[in-house]
Amino acid sequence: MLIALTVLTLLVLAASIRYGAIDFSVAQISRALASLFPGQPEPTLDQRIFLELRFPRAIMCLLVGASLGVGGTLMQALFRNPIVEPGLVGTSSGAAFGSALFFVLGGVLHIGTSLFALPVAACIGGVLSTYLVFLLARAKEDSRASIVMLLLTGLAVNALFMSAIGFLQYIARDPQARSITFWSLGTLSGASWKAVEIVSISTIAGALVALRYAKQLNALMIGEEEATYLGVNVNRLKWIILSVNVVIVAVATAFTGVISFVGLIVPHILRMIGGADNRYLIVASALTGATLLTLADLLARMVVRPAELPIGIVTSAVGVPVFIFLLRRRRYVF
Amino acid sequence: MLQANNVTFSIGHKRLIEDITVSFAPGKLHLIIGPNGAGKSTLIKVLARLLRPQDGSVQYEGVNVSDAREAELAKHRAVLSQAIEVAFPLTVREVVMMGRYPHFGGRPGPADEKIVDEVMSHFDVTEFSARDYQTLSGGERQRVNFARVLAQLWREDGGTRSENGSSTPCRYLFLDEPLTFLDIRHQIDFMKKVRAFANASDVVTVGVVHDLNLAARFADQIVLLNHGRFVAGGSPADVLSADLIRDAFGVEPSFVSTQHPGLHLIFE
Numbered sequence: 038m039l040i041a042l043t044v045l046t047l048l049v050l051a052a053s054i055r056y057g058a059i060d061f062s063v064a065q066i067s068r069a070l071a072s073l074f075p076g077q078p079e080p081t082l083d084q085r086i087f088l089e090l091r092f093p094r095a096i097m098c099l100l101v102g103a104s105l106g107v108g109g110t111l112m113q114a115l116f117r118n119p120i121v122e123p124g125l126v127g128t129s130s131g132a133a134f135g136s137a138l139f140f141v142l143g144g145v146l147h148i149g150t151s152l153f154a155l156p157v158a159a160c161i162g163g164v165l166s167t168y169l170v171f172l173l174a175r176a177k178e179d180s181r182a183s184i185v186m187l188l189l190t191g192l193a194v195n196a197l198f199m200s201a202i203g204f205l206q207y208i209a210r211d212p213q214a215r216s217i218t219f220w221s222l223g224t225l226s227g228a229s230w231k232a233v234e235i236v237s238i239s240t241i242a243g244a245l246v247a248l249r250y251a252k253q254l255n256a257l258m259i260g261e262e263e264a265t266y267l268g269v270n271v272n273r274l275k276w277i278i279l280s281v282n283v284v285i286v287a288v289a290t291a292f293t294g295v296i297s298f299v300g301l302i303v304p305h306i307l308r309m310i311g312g313a314d315n316r317y318l319i320v321a322s323a324l325t326g327a328t329l330l331t332l333a334d335l336l337a338r339m340v341v342r343p344a345e346l347p348i349g350i351v352t353s354a355v356g357v358p359v360f361i362f363l364l365r366r367r368r369y370v371f
Numbered sequence: 372m373l374q375a376n377n378v379t380f381s382i383g384h385k386r387l388i389e390d391i392t393v394s395f396a397p398g399k400l401h402l403i404i405g406p407n408g409a410g411k412s413t414l415i416k417v418l419a420r421l422l423r424p425q426d427g428s429v430q431y432e433g434v435n436v437s438d439a440r441e442a443e444l445a446k447h448r449a450v451l452s453q454a455i456e457v458a459f460p461l462t463v464r465e466v467v468m469m470g471r472y473p474h475f476g477g478r479p480g481p482a483d484e485k486i487v488d489e490v491m492s493h494f495d496v497t498e499f500s501a502r503d504y505q506t507l508s509g510g511e512r513q514r515v516n517f518a519r520v521l522a523q524l525w526r527e528d529g530g531t532r533s534e535n536g537s538s539t540p541c542r543y544l545f546l547d548e549p550l551t552f553l554d555i556r557h558q559i560d561f562m563k564k565v566r567a568f569a570n571a572s573d574v575v576t577v578g579v580v581h582d583l584n585l586a587a588r589f590a591d592q593i594v595l596l597n598h599g600r601f602v603a604g605g606s607p608a609d610v611l612s613a614d615l616i617r618d619a620f621g622v623e624p625s626f627v628s629t630q631h632p633g634l635h636l637i638f639e
Contacts, residue, residue: 113459114459117458117459118458119458119459252472253472255465255469255472256469258458258459258461259455259456259458259466259469260455262421262450262452263452263455265421265441266419266421266445266448266450267469267470267472267473267523268442268443268444268445268446269441269445270441270442308459308460312460312461312462312465313458313459313460313461314461314465
């Protein structure tokens with residue numbers, strides 16, 4: 038199962054680096070890769086496009102897809118609810134708000150000429166909004182945040198940030214408003230090797246930590262009290278899993294904008310195929326998330342080429358019907 | 372030996388249990404009875420260290436459990452609750468295997484697999500092994516969960532066999548209204564299995580049941596709670612007296628005799 042998924046991921050990656058605004062042949066790709074080694078001729082313009090745009094974009098796509106897939110699995114396991122998205126606890130709407138604020142204010146305040154100003158703004162927004170959700174969800178009597186409370190507070194805070202983004206869009210000048218729109222629909226066009234480095238660290242570290250707690254997440258499936266009886270420190274588990282989710286989703290969102298539906302649909306598909314054991318699900322959702330997002334990116338680049346669509350439009354447009362089809366095809370207990 | 376000393380637990384200003392001192396010896400089946408709101412489930416949860424009392428202490432073999440690590444405690448303390456829902460599709464075998472989670476790190480070892488095999492056949496759930504837990508009926512689910520809980524306490528040399536030496540630490544089994552949603556045949560079948568497990572000399576078993584006749588038939592010791600307080604404790608014959616039942620439950624019991632030995636109650 039996992040081997041088949043890995044092979045599929047690699048096949049899709051190969052397609053992703055070949056096709057796009059311009060197509061590269063296998064020979065071109067291998068020449069471009071060869072030019073990286075010392076003693077080879079300087080890369081041509083085409084080869085540089087491949088090495089500096091196409092290739093990092095493809096890798097970025099894998100990483101972001103993996104992040105969203107794992108994030109979705111973690112959130113669904115933690116909330117014991119199959120309709121939860123990784124952005125649910127406010128992370129992605131907060132990140133979107135941070136970036137919108139940056140688009141509107143950045144020019145005025147003359148901050149953020151560097152490449153990372155936008156990701157940093159988004160990341161801060163994501164972390165702060167998640168923290169806000171926690172603060173508000175905390176019960177008066179004890180310091181524990183109950184899962185239902187988190188879920189509902191997350192919904193409310195998401196709505197709040199979406200309206201704030203709407204407001205910023207409304208007061209923004211035209212090019213800024215377009216930037217906000219484009220970013221809140223998600224795009225991988227800004228991928229660079231530096232971004233790949235950062236996202237790969239958060240994705241891989243996050244997935245490894247998550248995998249360590251897969252067994253405890255399994256125990257949580259039978260309820261918080263029961264998990265406690267099985268030796269799980271439930272409060273600690275919640276904090277760890279939520280932190281992992283915030284980091285991987287906020288970092289991924291920070292570089293690519295809001296990409297919906299991947300985190301929701303990936304764990305669904307995998308549970309239908311191979312059951313809900315998180316030890317399998319976390320690894321498989323990383324691979325499947327990577328594969329699906331790469332396919333979506335390929336589609337986003339191909340349908341209107343040489344231009345491209347925001348990837349979030351593709352993931353929603355393709356994701357929604359697939360999702361509804363899956364729900365209707367199988368008896369699925371909520 | 373399980374000991375609760377002057378235990379009080381409250382939520383806000385409401386005291387759910389108050390100043391309860393009671394001890395439970397190994398090798399016996401202890402059942403807690405009492406009307407709704409008497410604090411039975413609260414007491415079980417305090418004894419099992421899910422809840423930490425504001426006052427008083429709970430001791431396992433003389434050691435206060437308030438500071439014990441969750442993961443350590445789970446190796447010799449298991450709790451069966453009523454009506455367990457599993458949030459996602461999971462095979463019955465994996466649910467039972469959860470009972471072994473406290474005992475292994477990454478993947479289950481051969482001993483864990485063997486124990487799961489044993490408890491599953493002990494509870495006649497082997498045939499469901501590969502089935503999705505969510506497709507089982509209420510009674511089947513409860514059998515699976517009982518298998519899971521005993522897998523947690525099972526020892527490789529056999530879970531029900533009693534050991535003579537006191538060198539091994541006690542195991543603690545708590546049952547929080549386990550009979551809800553079971554039909555009468557499964558209730559009796561279930562109590563027989565609890566009874567058999569509770570006989571092991573290193574097992575402390577404390578349960579909550581509603582049915583006074585089941586308590587009378589299966590318990591070695593009964594604890595009667597009312598309004599969060601300890602009312603009486605002792606053998607079924609001592610505790611299930613007309614006066615105590617009338618005071619606690621507000622019903623008038625009659626005692627009938629049948630060809631079966633023991634107490635049999637009917638209520639006016």
